[in-house]
Amino acid sequence: MLCYKDMTFCSFYTSCKDGDNCFRALTDKVLEDARNSRLPVSNFMEKPDCFKESKAKMKRFFDVIKKGY
Ligand SMILES: [Zn+2]
Numbered sequence: 001m002l003c004y005k006d007m008t009f010c011s012f013y014t015s016c017k018d019g020d021n022c023f024r025a026l027t028d029k030v031l032e033d034a035r036n037s038r039l040p041v042s043n044f045m046e047k048p049d050c051f052k053e054s055k056a057k058m059k060r061f062f063d064v065i066k067k068g069y
Contacts, residue, residue, distance in 0.1 A: 003042040004034035010051070011043050015061045017052040024048060 009026035013019030026043050034041045 002039060004030070004037060004039040008042045008044055008048075010048050012047050012051055015054060015058045017054040017057070018050065019054075019057065022050060024050065
């Protein structure tokens with residue numbers, strides 16, 4: 001199936017050390033562009049090879065969830 005940019009994006013980037021610079025990061029911008037091009041977005045079910053856990057970001061991530069996003 002044809003997907004946006006024909007690649008798999010990472011929704012774990014918010015808790016990844018390199019997430020801010022990762023070309024796989026599933027950002028709001030990516031989602032918006034995909035929506036505009038009417039293509040489905042493929043994303044990783046599990047953390048990809050490039051994922052490096054960041055404790056600080058992990059905390060921020062859960063703080064956001066607690067606040068109810
Ligand atoms: Zn990555």
